[in-house]
Amino acid sequence: MRVGLVLLSPLARFMIRYFLPTFLIACLSLVDACADEIDEATRAKDARRVKALLRLENPQLSEDAKGSVLRYLQTKKGTDEYLSIVAKFQLKEAKDELVRLAVEDADGTLGVDAVRLLMKLGQQEYLAMALADKDDAAATKLAAALGLLSDHNTNSLLLPLVPSEKSVGLRAAAVTALGRNLPGQKELLALVQAEKLPADLSFSAANALLTSSDAHIKAEAGKHLKLPATADAKPLPPVAELVKQSGNIEEGRKVYATVGTCAKCHKVKGEGKEVGPDLSEIGSKLGKEALYVSILDPSAGISHNFETHLLLLEDGTSVSGILISQTEQEVSVKTAEAIVRKIPRDEITAMKKQPVSLMPADLQKSLTAKNLIDVVEFLTTLKKP
Ligand code: HEC
Known part of the structure; x- marks a missing residue:
């Protein structure tokens, strides 16, 4: 017996050293595979459940069924199917994804359908918050998508942006959006007549109002706004x-x-x-x-990264251009003449980002x-x- 054990033990040690780890890894991957399988099974079950629910006239979702639908939706982001399921079950939980979609596809059907759905789900306040809080580029896209919806119910979201502190881009997008429906055009005209329309929005307002299908709006707007003249002295067409x-x-x-x-x-x-x-x-x-x-x-x-910067210099002069680089010692800007100017920090008294393009x-x-x-x-x- 003893002899047997002594003989076996090197073999056992060998087995433990070389085969146990392999065995454990195999076990773990088996467990993993099972987990995946459960996932697959849940997924298939979710899909079947959603299909069945979609056939119902007025589906009332239990918490459990809602879980299935939301899990299923995770796999359908950015598709028409996503939107129609959210619409069918009135899923307010999808609002973040809908805003994301509106920004991503602001001038496409999906993006506009996403804002339509947000409005239908009563998410006006959420949209107002998104317009206020998102970065300028995203908010501008959201405003554009709202405009393409051409629904006067969006006007109350867009109007407050016009006289705000937001970038010209976002404010101009709000003006263009308001200009896409008649009540919005009337709101804009009222601002113009009261001389409350900020000057940097007159191009977008002129474009919106001088093309109005309403002759009265067009004529009234024409008294205050005009499109700039072109080289042959004719006014620019809208x-x-x-x-x-x-x-x-x-x-x-x-x-x-x-x-x-x-x-x-x-x-x-x-x-x-x-x-x-x-x-x-x-x-x-x-x-x-x-x-x-x-x-x-x-x-x-x-465009992002092409904002004009104005540098005021100690000698009383100023330089404006696009910021190329800045270090502790100097700031480099490229002027409208494509000249790079490197200016030592200690000669700069102030540096401001300008709301106007260098173009x-x-x-x-x-x-x-x-x-x-x-x-x-x-x-x-x-x-x-
Ligand atoms: C003095 C320089 C200057 C001249 C001249 C100029 N541009 Fe620009 N352009 C810029 C700058 C700077 C920007 C970036 C800032 C901005 O978006 O306004 C720009 C932006 C643009 C954009 C938007 C680009 C984008 O990626 O969004 C277009 C399109 C454009 N220019 C076309 C033209 C055309 C066409 C002409 C001639 C009729 C022209 N530009 C003349 C400086 C100029």
């Missing part, structure tokens, strides 16, 4: 009319490089100076309407409407490969 036209791409390419002066500040496929964003793929980023607004009202949609707001002065239509046509062809 953006809503410009977008309906198609231009000549080759002519547009020429305008871009010559009278438009665009190449002085933008690169396309490696050519041109780089003050503003590279436009090589701008046709994939912006639609026609957004392109017109970017050109004609640049301050309404200042000139009066480019249309040297362009005809046709030039503009052509240049936009050209820009729409600049797409991601």
